[in-house]
Amino acid sequence: MDIEAANQLAVQRMLEAQPVLVGVARALDAIPGMRPDLVLHAGPPVPWERMSGPLRGAVLGALLYEGLARDEQEAVRLASSGDVRFEPCHDHATVGPMAGVTTASMAVYVVENRTHGNRAYSNFNEGYGRVLRYGAYGADVLQRLRHLNERVAPAIGRALEHMGGLDLKALIARQLTMGDEGHNRNVAGSALFARALAPHLVRCDLDPDTLHDTLRYLADNDLAVLNPVMAACKATADAAHGIEGATVVTCMARNGTEFGIRVSGLGPRWFTGPAPTPKGLYFPGFRDEDANPDIGDSTITETVGIGAFAMAAAPAIVRFVGGTPQDAVAATLEMYEITLAENSAFGIPALDFRGTPTGIDVRKVVRTGITPRINTGIAHREPGVGQIGAGLVRPPLEPFQQAVRALVELLSR
Amino acid sequence: MDIEAANQLAVQRMLEAQPVLVGVARALDAIPGMRPDLVLHAGPPVPWERMSGPLRGAVLGALLYEGLARDEQEAVRLASSGDVRFEPCHDHATVGPMAGVTTASMAVYVVENRTHGNRAYSNFNEGYGRVLRYGAYGADVLQRLRHLNERVAPAIGRALEHMGGLDLKALIARQLTMGDEGHNRNVAGSALFARALAPHLVRCDLDPDTLHDTLRYLADNDLAVLNPVMAACKATADAAHGIEGATVVTCMARNGTEFGIRVSGLGPRWFTGPAPTPKGLYFPGFRDEDANPDIGDSTITETVGIGAFAMAAAPAIVRFVGGTPQDAVAATLEMYEITLAENSAFGIPALDFRGTPTGIDVRKVVRTGITPRINTGIAHREPGVGQIGAGLVRPPLEPFQQAVRALVELLSR
DSSP: OOOOHHHHHHHHHHOOOOOEEEEEEHHHHHHHTTEEEEEEESSSOOGGGOOHHHHHHHHHHHHTTSSSSSSHHHHHHHHTTSSSSSEEGGGTTTEOOOOOOOOOTEEEEEEEEEEOEEEEEEOOOOOOSSSSSGTTSSHHHHHHHHHIIIIIHHHHHHHHHHOOOEEEEHHHHHHHHTTSSSSSOOOOHHHHHHHHHHHHHSSSSOOOOHHHHHHHHHHTTTOOOOOHHHHHHHHHHHHHSSSSSSSSSEEEHHHHEEEEEEEEOOOOOOEEEEEOOEEEOOOOOOOGGGBBEEEEEEEHHHTTGGGGGGGGGGGGGGGTTOHHHHHHHHHHHGGGGGGEEEEEEEEEETTTTTEEEEEEEHHHHHHHHHOOOEEEEESSSSTTEEEEEEEOOOOOOOHHHHHHHHHHHHHTT | OOOHHHHHHHHHHHHOOEEEEEEEEEHHHHHOOOOOOOESSSSSOOOOOGGHHHHHHHHHHHHEEEEHHHHHHHHHHHHHHHHHEEEEEGTTTEEETTTOBBBBBEEEEEEEETTOOOEEEEEEOOOOOGGGOOOOOOOHHHHHHHHIIIIIIIHHHHHHHHHEEEEEEHHHHHHHHTOOSSOOOOOOHHHHHHHHHHHHHHTTTHHHHHHHHHHHHHOTTTTTHHHHHHHHHHHHHTTTSTTOOBBEEEEEEEEESEEEEEEEETTTTTTEEEEOOOOEEEEOOOGGGGBOOEESTHHHHHHHHGGGGGGGGGGGGGGGOOHHHHHHHHHHHHHHHGGEEEEEEEHHHHHHTEEEEEBBBBHHHHHHHOOOOEEEEEEEEETTTTTEEEEEEEOOOOHHHHOOOHHHHHOOO
16 A cells, blocks of 8 residues: 555645535535434534533524424433434535534535535534524524525525536635635635625525625625635545545544544544644633633634645734734644645745645654644533634644554554 | 924824715716816826826827717817816825826715815726726727716715715725735725625615626726725825925825825925836736836825835735745835834734834935835826736835925925
């Protein structure tokens, strides 16, 4: 087994990916293996009993949203009964930020990787305040979610159809020259997304309120493009998965309890460790003790070389933790130590358009002891509260060590 | 006369300015002193005989556009007859990019400086290709201009009214954190502008084609916000003008023949020198010899501390001339040498949010020999062609020396 050749192929698959946002669909109709009794969630597998507060909150909200439970008590009973199943989004070509909870009737973005033909999916970003993805599940949260899924999402879907799809690789490349890193900061990408959709939205015979509400949603939500970008990253990473002998990480995700990775040459197996708690800036009234351990599939951005790996493109973010622009540059430079390639399609202006560090090699992580950098939002540890801050985090080294051990076993067979 | 106190006041006026885009109007109805037989142009005063090719082309186009001439020959006769008057935009609280030609029936953005009550105006940006502002004046150019002025501009005006005005100071601050410097690069600002207008545009009872064409214009034109930004800068600079003893530059502008400045304490007098030819990157098929000397009022951006003065915010631009991100930082750092203050409202991420260098002191320019840096588009020297490139330029030192001499005379009276 030639590891170098395998890695070269895996990385090439990442670099060659051409993710295009082709439309919007109902999760049940689009996501492979989706079922009415299935709750997809962020990160590696986790049973109800071990779920953290925000993930539990989002699950309860989803059960109420789907009409599978009439009230909170019934939802708790159902969640612990075994009558609904919990599976990682990642097992279904899907990614979701924070809790990542996705159920049958929710709307999802559909991204197609034009180079390799595979598709990936992500739910819609709810914006700020009390939202399901941070574990809030009050009536206001569900009402907002319904409006988003039933009014806004189909409108965006029609606009995407009218425009013949949106090239997300080009959008990501552009937003990286505009102060975004594509994970915690997506204001430029979201503005470009809104601007591109608008002339098509008005050609879709939408009722005036839906048209207005959709443009208002796009105007007010600086994270609107995060979910399509995540799906683009998932479509990119999945193309690099399943190459025999490849030591490239194709998935990093957290469920609020554990952090887990998957490796191209090691099949569907998760390698996990305890999810760390982010270091960051809290909203007024909150502090370290309120923070849930790290949660979400949004680390799919770092997995393919943007997010914290492109921190040099977004110096404004390091201010969260009292850093300087030099720290942002240093963050990206460090990630070249554990990656196999530079993505010339994603040039970072501050590094004279050097390509983003792409393709994490588990061997390099273990050899150097440098774990991937991650940008993230911070959820309250109790269900029903929501976001309390944003910051930076490093995953534990253990999952990378486990993966290397598994590779050694595989090679010595 | 206390120069330091006068300068402090002038700079304070610049820093305190709160430019808000309040609406759109017909030039004749809005611009002070506008008349049907008046052609406003960029830069210091220049008679028809001394106008450069692109300015002449834009004048001919405007005369045809206004119906004052039926064909090119008639327009040339009229322009040289003395029956139409030529005056600088700057004399009428107005600024226009490149030729800057503005006539009675054209639409203009109206910007109000909420702190000082003064207003400023700018025409609409035509986008790319063959356009009046670069001296092109064919039937296609005029038709496009008519569509822009008669359909798109009023629609944007209604949306601005519906939203109660747009805070341009906040927009500029934001775009400077998104890779724009506000002069040559305005993609982030234009995307934010489009995104903010869209939900209001759909509430203005526009006919479907006008609505669509307006959103299409905003989606396709990365310079759409340049003209409102220029008017914001003009409203800012004008507030600092006319302070006895102040040595702060309140206007820098070029007409394609001469570069000129005005100084706060020296009244309406222009100090001029020959307009230099920019150094830059040419579109395929063009070269140095095709370039017109520098032209346009867009240097109002540098006058209040953005544009080339904020180059560190937009490292992508230095690529035009083969530079590096370090050159971009160096460009901004150099401008602190000739300015009096830092604008904390306009923080540059790459400089750890240090404020933009603001308030050019003619004394510092002369003492150091450092002339202001300028980012600019390059026009073909023949009328009717259009843009052939973009680049960087330095004005001559003479106008600054003349201004210092005038100040010395004033002081020794």
